[in-house]
Amino acid sequence: MHPPGADTVLIRHGDVNTKSNAVKRYMGELLVENIEALLEDRSIPGDVEKGWNRPLIYTTEAAVEDATAAAADAFGVVSASPTLTVSTEKEQIIEALVETAHACYDGGTFAVDARRADKTLPYDSEDLARDAGSAIWDAVEDEFEPEVDLDDPDLTFGVEVREEGTFIYLEHVSGPGGLPLGAQEPVIALISGGIDSPVAAYEMMRRGCPVIPAYVNLGDYGGIDHEARAMETVRKLSRHAPNYDLQVYKIPGGETVDLLVEEMNQGRMLSLRRFFYRAAETLAERVNANGIVTGEAVGQKSSQTVRNLGVTSRATRLPIHRPLLTWDKQDIVAKAREIGTFTDSTINAGCNRVAPDRVETNARLEPLLSAEPDDLLERAADAAKNAALIEP
CATH class of the missing domain: 3.40.50.620 (HUPs)
Incomplete structure (x- = not known):
């Protein structure tokens, strides 16, 4: 499940982040090559951007879930999410979350998991999660009675605010973890x-x-x-x-x-x-x-x-x-x-x-x-x- 309009895949790696900058750069390039090969092999449209901590796949909404599944098959990937990308403006983030709630939230418990990597913004993760949660509640309460559960929600609205933009997602597709193939000898x-x-x-x-x-x-x-x-x-x-x-x-x-x-x-x-x-x-x-x-x-x-x-x-x-x-x-x-x-x-x-x-x-x-x-x-x-x- 993905937010309406989602056309980007947010990719998370684990052990790669523990390496020195030079090794991390090398392994990041390997990971991009391997993901590109998986996309090509499965005839999935997409352009892969290495990034530093979060590689991205730019694709289409029609192909975003297939691209996510392909990325989640790449060694070195911990998880991947089909995401909607918006600006870092707090009002635009909340507006996108409300639209996502109308399309995807139809009952049960929910939570907002907000993370802010860009520390220069005039709000922090807690402010964003609180205000977004209130807006989601207000958006759906006429249709059903929403309920917040911060420990084990039925639906989590993920929000990751980075310098290049904000990524909104509803699921983590687990990957194999480990290291990119080719990082070690045959x-x-x-x-x-x-x-x-x-x-x-x-x-x-x-x-x-x-x-x-x-x-x-x-x-x-x-x-x-x-x-x-x-x-x-x-x-x-x-x-x-x-x-x-x-x-x-x-x-x-x-x-x-x-x-x-x-x-x-x-x-x-x-x-x-x-x-x-x-x-x-x-x-x-x-x-x-x-x-x-x-x-x-x-x-x-x-x-x-x-x-x-x-x-x-x-x-x-x-x-x-x-x-x-x-x-x-x-x-x-x-x-x-x-x-x-x-x-x-x-x-x-x-x-x-x-x-x-x-x-x-x-x-x-x-x-x-x-x-x-x-x-x-x-x-x-x-x-x-x-x-x-x-x-x-």
């Missing part, structure tokens, strides 16, 4: 087709890291359907980053999985993880990435006990980023639903069928190395060098 995201890995990739993107997706083909233990679901989750992620290339590197792993199933019993899931990590490391060298992202969480699977994570991590010299490390499964599922990857991930991961009857939860590195194929890590490196680049 990383390899191991995408399995399960629920966790796309969420982990999303969380790294939310902190500014472009992701390079990698999918390990498990041969008979994966299959076309499993691969297709992994690709679909990448497509969902790419909606947040239309100006970044999220083509997927498909790493051949079927022969190695067959070998592990044939030669190893206990510990083979850990050796498979080691294969994944070394393949990802080799791919990272190939594409100049700076880390590996997985959806692992402490204790979620037998291969993810603290000891086992320590053992498998030694297969690579790169940092392994685990943004879901302490998340509960229900929180991961909720986030997957929120970002749209859950439905495409609800298939049993092929590697589940690789697991032996007796799993290893307390591995030691030396016994594992003596049990696994001697050339496992060389196989992983060769597989990554032969990875094919495919469209998701």
Whole structure:
């Protein structure tokens, strides 16, 4: 819902504001580029202005809610609001609020949340909120009995007075927060087709890291359907980053999985993880990435006990980023639903069928190395060098 005549989107960022002026300027430019790409990708008209604390999108009233939704999909954005822009004159602000009340307020409780960034004006936030609230009350009392609730109102009239003008809005559309995509270095995201890995990739993107997706083909233990679901989750992620290339590197792993199933019993899931990590490391060298992202969480699977994570991590010299490390499964599922990857991930991961009857939860590195194929890590490196680049 927006005030009549609203044709501007007011954008709020969070962590960007904590940076030095030089870094804030750089990240602000990245944010503008990313929002422009989202608007273009969705064929939404709009011109983006960086501003210093509040980026703006100038669009049309017909497109203002679509533009708001696009801005709220940009990493680094805390929230966005479709707004009506008026002057900083107190009388004009109150007049616009009264018109908005006539159009949008039809009962229930209300409040006015007024903020004044321009301290040179002859009124303060409290004066404006009080006088605007009285004017709104007077405007609607003949139609219904209004009620003020400053703690939990049904409708909040937002007013933000800045040097460049006053912005009037009725809603905050929540964004992902974090940092603008591109503010950090790229990383390899191991995408399995399960629920966790796309969420982990999303969380790294939310902190500014472009992701390079990698999918390990498990041969008979994966299959076309499993691969297709992994690709679909990448497509969902790419909606947040239309100006970044999220083509997927498909790493051949079927022969190695067959070998592990044939030669190893206990510990083979850990050796498979080691294969994944070394393949990802080799791919990272190939594409100049700076880390590996997985959806692992402490204790979620037998291969993810603290000891086992320590053992498998030694297969690579790169940092392994685990943004879901302490998340509960229900929180991961909720986030997957929120970002749209859950439905495409609800298939049993092929590697589940690789697991032996007796799993290893307390591995030691030396016994594992003596049990696994001697050339496992060389196989992983060769597989990554032969990875094919495919469209998701």
